[in-house]
Amino acid sequence: MPTTEAMLNGFYSFLPFIIILCLVSGALALAHFLIIKKYQDQGNEKLFSRQLIMLGLTLVGVLLVVLSLPVSESSRNQIIGLIGLVISGIFAFSSSTIFANLLAGIMLRITKPFNTGEFIQIGDYFGRVVERGLLDTEIQTEIRDLVSLPNTYMITHPVSVTHSSGTIISTTLSLGYDVHHSIITNLLNQAAEKCGLTDSFVHIIELGDFAVTYKISGKLEEVNSMISSRSLLNREVLDVLHNSQIEIMSPSYMNQRKISDDAKVIPKVQNNKVDDSAASAEEVMFDKAEQAELRESQIEQITEKINQTEVQLGDATTSQKDILQNTLEQLKISLKELNQSEAKNSN
Structure with a gap:
């Protein structure tokens, strides 16, 4: 022993x-x-x-x-x-895929190529970022579907991010040689101005055998309405050209209709106006992305206010400390509720 x-x-x-x-x-x-x-x-x-x-x-x-x-x-x-x-x-x-996506997620957090709520185009996918997860990134497409893309896919394919300060939207159309290009350029610039675009410009893309291809582009500052603005630009182009008695049709079509050579195929002007009071297309398409962007923005604002209040609390007098302390508690409660809401939506 x-x-x-x-x-x-x-x-x-x-x-x-x-x-x-x-x-x-x-x-x-x-x-x-x-x-x-x-x-x-x-x-x-x-x-x-x-x-x-x-x-x-x-x-x-x-x-x-x-x-x-x-x-x-x-x-x-x-x-x-x-x-x-x-x-x-x-x-x-x-699984090697899990760790590859995990490392890709870390890389995306370091480089930060996009933020929640931004429009991105990657491969065949276009939409707004809803959530940047540990293993995948979730985007909401134009048809309101939620698509989860692995983070390895995000770092191995080029990502096009719509700049928050504005983006360029454009549309193309073909017109006959019988109208001078200077007239078309002025009318297309008018259409871009009517739909809220700035710094518009017109390019002549192609001189075809029967028609000239024009492209009208302009800067859209409110990127959240990008989808609706594209449709609005097409609508304004139709109205401006038709009101100026310019036919939007291939000249080869004239050989297939039994009408006089000077006839124009232009729709009659309607008195009824388009109802713009309904919800915009973006509100329906990207509702979850809108909520995620708003929630993240609110969290950042409240966090900044909490930091400012804590600094003020250290320099405040006795009478001011009670007010600042109550404000600080309310801000922390609001931040906790937002974080819980974010965690609930991510699960």
């Missing part, structure tokens, strides 16, 4: 290991509370960076515990190698 002295020596040899194990466990528990549990109502996307920090701290803690084991250096190296082998096995036997 081991003597009491031998047992005490064995206990003393494990004492540093026990102390470090307790300290590491307590530190990790405290870190989990401060980094994750305290902010668990913010949703997985907001917690992603905090979860990475917690993972790093856990690995450091495990390494410290292993280094404190009262064993020989060769045994300690074997344990560290075993841990590395286990971690490597997890990566090897798990």
Whole structure:
């Protein structure tokens, strides 16, 4: 039987290991509370960076515990190698696609090529960004469908992002050679101006055998109405040209109709106006993207107000502190509700 002295020596040899194990466990528990549990109502996307920090701290803690084991250096190296082998096995036997999308998601958060609510074109997909997830990015298309694209797809294909300060919209049409191009240019610029476009310009795209192809373009400052503005531009082009008695039709069609050579095929002007009071197309198509953009904007504004209030609270007098403290509490409640709403919509 081991003597009491031998047992005490064995206990003393494990004492540093026990102390470090307790300290590491307590530190990790405290870190989990401060980094994750305290902010668990913010949703997985907001917690992603905090979860990475917690993972790093856990690995450091495990390494410290292993280094404190009262064993020989060769045994300690074997344990560290075993841990590395286990971690490597997890990566090897798990789906490579998952980790590829995870790393792609980290890259997208670092580079930030687009934000929530922005219009993007990637491959055959066009829509507004609803959510930037850990493994995929969700966009809402023109037909209101939600499409989840893997993050690896997002970084391996060129992404076209509509600039928030404005974008160029355009339309093309073919007209006969019987009308001078200067007249067409002026009329098309009028159509662009009527639908709210600025800095409009006209390009002659092609001189065909029977017709000239024109392209009218202009800057749209309110990008959220891009879909409706394209339709409105086409409508204004029709009205402007028809009101000027200019026929929008291929001249070859004249050889197939039994009418006089000077006849024009132009619709009669209607007295009834188009009802623009109904909800815009974008409100129906991109409703979820609109809500996500608005919610993210509100979170940023409230967070900024909280920071400003905390700074004011440090310099305030006693009478002002109560008012600022109440304001701060209300702002934090509003922020918590918005974060909970975001987490609920992302699940």
